Amino acid sequence: MPAGTVLAQVRTPAGPVGVGWGHNEYGQAGWAFGSGSSYPFPVQADDPAVPGVALGAADETSYAVQADGSVMGWGRYADGSHESDTPVAVTGVTGAVAVTGGFAHSLALRGDGSVLAWGSQDHGQIGNGVFDPNYQLPPAPPTVVEGVTGAVAVEATDRTSYAVRADGTVLAWGDGELGQLGNGTRQSVATPVPVSGLSGVVSLSARSYLVVAATADGSVWQWGWDGYTFGPDGSAAIDVVPRRVAGLPPTTQVAAASMHALALAADGTVWAWGNNDSGCLGGGTTEPQVAPVQAVGLAGIVRIAAESEANYAVGGDGTPYEWCTLSTHPLVNSFVNVPTPVWGIDHVRDIVTGTAHALAVVE
Numbered sequence: 001m002p003a004g005t006v007l008a009q010v011r012t013p014a015g016p017v018g019v020g021w022g023h024n025e026y027g028q029a030g031w032a033f034g035s036g037s038s039y040p041f042p043v044q045a046d047d048p049a050v051p052g053v054a055l056g057a058a059d060e061t062s063y064a065v066q067a068d069g070s071v072m073g074w075g076r077y078a079d080g081s082h083e084s085d086t087p088v089a090v091t092g093v094t095g096a097v098a099v100t101g102g103f104a105h106s107l108a109l110r111g112d113g114s115v116l117a118w119g120s121q122d123h124g125q126i127g128n129g130v131f132d133p134n135y136q137l138p139p140a141p142p143t144v145v146e147g148v149t150g151a152v153a154v155e156a157t158d159r160t161s162y163a164v165r166a167d168g169t170v171l172a173w174g175d176g177e178l179g180q181l182g183n184g185t186r187q188s189v190a191t192p193v194p195v196s197g198l199s200g201v202v203s204l205s206a207r208s209y210l211v212v213a214a215t216a217d218g219s220v221w222q223w224g225w226d227g228y229t230f231g232p233d234g235s236a237a238i239d240v241v242p243r244r245v246a247g248l249p250p251t252t253q254v255a256a257a258s259m260h261a262l263a264l265a266a267d268g269t270v271w272a273w274g275n276n277d278s279g280c281l282g283g284g285t286t287e288p289q290v291a292p293v294q295a296v297g298l299a300g301i302v303r304i305a306a307e308s309e310a311n312y313a314v315g316g317d318g319t320p321y322e323w324c325t326l327s328t329h330p331l332v333n334s335f336v337n338v339p340t341p342v343w344g345i346d347h348v349r350d351i352v353t354g355t356a357h358a359l360a361v362v363e
Helices: none
Strands: 017-024 037-044 054-057 061-065 071-075 084-089 096-101 105-110 115-119 140-144 151-157 160-165 170-174 189-194 201-207 210-215 220-224 239-244 251-256 260-265 270-274 289-294 301-307 310-315 320-323 348-353 357-362
Touching (some): 054 357, 105 160, 160 201, 210 260, 220 251, 260 301, 260 310, 301 348, 301 357
Antiparallel strands (some): 017 037, 061 071, 071 084, 115 140, 151 160, 260 270, 270 289, 348 357
16 A cells, blocks of 8 residues: 555545554555554555455455455565565455465455455365365465355354354364364364354354354354363363353354454453453443453443453444553554543444454544
8 A cells, every 4th residue: 555644634535445554564454554563543545446345354365355255465474475565466365355364374255255265275275175284385376175055154263264154054174283174182183173152142252262243142152262262281271162152141243362252242342351461341441250240431332352462342333442552542552441432533334353453444
């Protein structure tokens, strides 16, 4: 992208624009002038391909789905294998309606319910039956994942992939070492397998080894490992099949971080549980909580998102909030441990996150 524009310094043009902030080592936050650096404040992407019709993010790569179903990428694996700090076409992706990704692989949901996968095959996360633990094979080009039909959502974490189907069941493939496949084993698989005992899923989120899902009846389930909970013998406390999270009101959306998770309740409040070192639970404290607690000061929320170093929520009026992160305000060099408006942007329609960067669609 060209230089980029700090939103607070300009009048946002009519129609949606894409903005980015956070880590930018590979240009993934969207500003060529800042590639190799990290900037906390939101900057508008000066490129007509962004935001397109939808934004997506992998760990260190960003995507914009175009109206014709093609995808533009920028960041570490912009076109699937090469770095670019300006948007380039991901060759071989057609019919896309949504894109997401993990550490070095990405998924595209297509309008016909099929799923494309591309990138690293080291743990079978492409779903083509191939394991390449020694990274001897080149990154896989976009390939239809066999056995996935009727998909309505896709999700990816480090080396694992997921597809939610129209009937609310979930398929998973890739790394299963810490139970993140949810099929009762700790084995990796290179072709999709069902997540055990789970149906009616309306929201699914995964980060590192933790996976969280909300179902149509308002319940929330998690599996894998949250990165900080250990058993009496000092080993990781791993859920190899989905376990219901107690203590939550009826929930419509979930967002997983590496060591904590968020739930958006039907009444517009936000709840969190898990590690709390940086105030990630949004209560102004740093004590971890196994049982969910309500994030303070949030009401009328319609969207949540999380990544390894930040949480986000969007109000019904388009106001975005942040916590568990350094402030986006250029004059405030401190952590935000209670929900606080993101500096410089409003009228936000959507937020997506990579490992340590965020993208927003602003009207």
